[in-house]
Amino acid sequence: MELTVYRRRFTLLGMLAGCLFFIASLILDRLGLVPLGWFQHASAFSYLFLAFLTAITVWLTYLLSQANRPVISLGSTEATFSHFHRPDSSATIPYAQIQNVSTIGDADSVPSYLVLELQPFNSAETHSPIWEKTLGNKIYFECSNLTSLPDEIRANLEARISQRQAETQ
Structure with missing residues (x-):
């Protein structure tokens, strides 16, 4: 789903x-x-x-x-992130590549970020214009003013990553 x-x-x-x-x-x-x-x-x-x-x-x-364009789509094997102001630019990351997911900021703070730690690290993905900033193997996606809270997105993404890891083992 x-x-x-x-x-x-x-x-x-x-x-x-x-x-x-x-x-x-x-x-x-x-x-x-x-x-x-x-x-x-x-x-x-x-x-x-x-x-x-x-x-x-x-x-x-x-x-x-x-506003009717999806900003984040979590599929069964990968997550797709799109830039709101530039709908033509998006990045798709397989769950196997995401090692850790965290958030910066709470539900009421603007801006708030979803932080993805990637392994193996692919520098081509971090040069996409959709990432707010990159720091080492971490990429930051600004997720303020979305239909889901950053912590809800993080929890759902972590559950999908765990499910995917269980399926591959």
Whole structure:
């Protein structure tokens, strides 16, 4: 049975709703339908703020459209990790190569990381852009704001590694 972890959408939806609210407020103020006074007192700043909010809204809409792509997929023999902002880049690591799994940060900390210790060490895998950082034979995957907590992912990954080791012995 495969486990798939995605990015949470609620945070993105909240930020997008806030941006759209401020954009609508600025436009209504500019048209004079809701006189808030922003354009009367700081016209240049209001236009810059409107442009900034529009750019953020476009970026959030892109992130929201990418939220249906899996970030972590745990299969029966291997784990696949994908970068949220670059869905075309991913890395697949067989369970036999993972020696240890740990987490840095708790459920409420941002960022939190899943740390994989690999043996045998393959330097080609550590040069993938999806890893937040590498240190020796350890690779760090940023796993904040996912549909599963980092400790849940670690426990599930450890169980799959143990199951795979038992099958091969």
